[in-house]
Amino acid sequence: MKVLIVEDEHKIANAVKRGLEQEGYAVDISYDGDEGLATARTGEYDVIVLDRMLPGKLEGLEICKTLRAEDIHIPILLLTAKDQVRDRVAGLNAGADDYLVKPFAFEELLARIRVLLRRPSGSSGPVLKVQDLSLNPVTFEVQRSKRSIRLSKREFALLEYLMRNAGRTLSKDNIISHVWDFDADILPNTVEVYMGYLRRKIDKPFKRPLVQTLRGFGYKLGG
Numbered sequence: 001m002k003v004l005i006v007e008d009e010h011k012i013a014n015a016v017k018r019g020l021e022q023e024g025y026a027v028d029i030s031y032d033g034d035e036g037l038a039t040a041r042t043g044e045y046d047v048i049v050l051d052r053m054l055p056g057k058l059e060g061l062e063i064c065k066t067l068r069a070e071d072i073h074i075p076i077l078l079l080t081a082k083d084q085v086r087d088r089v090a091g092l093n094a095g096a097d098d099y100l101v102k103p104f105a106f107e108e109l110l111a112r113i114r115v116l117l118r119r120p121s122g123s124s125g126p127v128l129k130v131q132d133l134s135l136n137p138v139t140f141e142v143q144r145s146k147r148s149i150r151l152s153k154r155e156f157a158l159l160e161y162l163m164r165n166a167g168r169t170l171s172k173d174n175i176i177s178h179v180w181d182f183d184a185d186i187l188p189n190t191v192e193v194y195m196g197y198l199r200r201k202i203d204k205p206f207k208r209p210l211v212q213t214l215r216g217f218g219y220k221l222g223g
Helices: 010-022 033-042 060-069 085-093 106-121 153-164 172-179 190-202
Strands: 002-006 026-030 047-051 076-080 098-101 128-130 133-136 141-144 147-149 211-214 218-221
Touching: 002 010, 002 033, 002 172, 010 026, 010 106, 026 033, 033 060, 047 060, 047 106, 060 076, 060 085, 076 085, 076 106, 085 098, 098 106, 128 153, 133 153, 153 172, 153 190, 153 218, 172 190, 172 218, 190 211
Parallel strands: 002 026, 002 047, 047 076, 076 098
Antiparallel strands: 128 133, 133 141, 141 147, 211 218
């Protein structure tokens, strides 16, 4: 899954990026409000981690309001040093989905991101399921027909994106924009290579394949 961090404090932004990448997320950073809004508008992100106080013409609340006014409903986690109730209410009223006060523990930030990622899928719990395949984004456990499957971090991120969009045809561009970060060195056949890795682990040992290739269109899991 792909996260956009909009944070002007480079030390915080880079630390969060490193932590999220270790958890298997693709992460991009914008260091000011103007760039952050432009990136949020053009990139495909699953969650935005947004600082309230930013350099540039726009600060966090204005970015929230603008995105919501433009019917962009990517979940937003607002970061701020302001911890008064009225400040939290202002953030939520501007369109943020959650609010985290600085300084914060990375573990709490990660937990809140995971909660936000669950919401669009309509799942009441963390485990994603497609037929006899299950994936737990908290424990990183993957099973099919009750058999454990070991995946690399990139394979796990790819499978999670496919499962969150089960039944939907995903183009290579869709997959790249959600599973790899903007600066990643992606070769023309990178997606095919990783889809091959995934098939060998979640399809080949089983009778019924779940991954479909729709030539000229992309890939689909299940359905």
